[in-house]
Amino acid sequence: MQAKHINDSKEMDKKCPECGEKIIGRADKKFCSDGCRNAHNNTLNKDNKNLIRNVNNRLRKNYRILETLNVKDKTKTTKERLLRLGFNFDYFTSIYTTKTGSVYYYLYDQGYLSLDNDYYLLVKREGVL
Numbered sequence: 224m225q226a227k228h229i230n231d232s233k234e235m236d237k238k239c240p241e242c243g244e245k246i247i248g249r250a251d252k253k254f255c256s257d258g259c260r261n262a263h264n265n266t267l268n269k270d271n272k273n274l275i276r277n278v279n280n281r282l283r284k285n286y287r288i289l290e291t292l293n294v295k296d297k298t299k300t301t302k303e304r305l306l307r308l309g310f311n312f313d314y315f316t317s318i319y320t321t322k323t324g325s326v327y328y329y330l331y332d333q334g335y336l337s338l339d340n341d342y343y344l345l346v347k348r349e350g351v352l
């Protein structure tokens with residue numbers, strides 16, 4: 224009886240990450256019930272979806288700003304103008320560095336290059352991405 228009791232109290236240390244209830248049963252059991260396991264996994268998926276959606280929204284916003292400003296596929300604008308439209312320089316889809324060391328940041332096929340005095344060159348990439 225003594226050995227059984229010790230074994231039980233060890234298992235009681237494990238708690239369900241969803242509801243905090245003690246987990247009774249097999250040692251590899253991670254949740255107290257199927258309901259809690261499903262709820263926990265749904266919450267994780269939802270958080271991931273929110274994160275992806277938020278990043279996608281920022282990328283789309285940046286893309287639309289570049290598209291709106293860059294009507295002739297090549298133009299110059301200012302940092303102030305980009306910021307005023309809500310452009311976020313932290314979000315882009317790819318970087319292209321030329322042989323001469325110029326760094327173009329791209330939102331899909333719309334790109335920008337930082338120039339002197341807070342000016343930006345806006346370009347459009349041709350062909351397949």
Ligand SMILES: [Zn+2]
Binds near residue numbers: 241242244254255
């Ligand atoms: Zn639970």
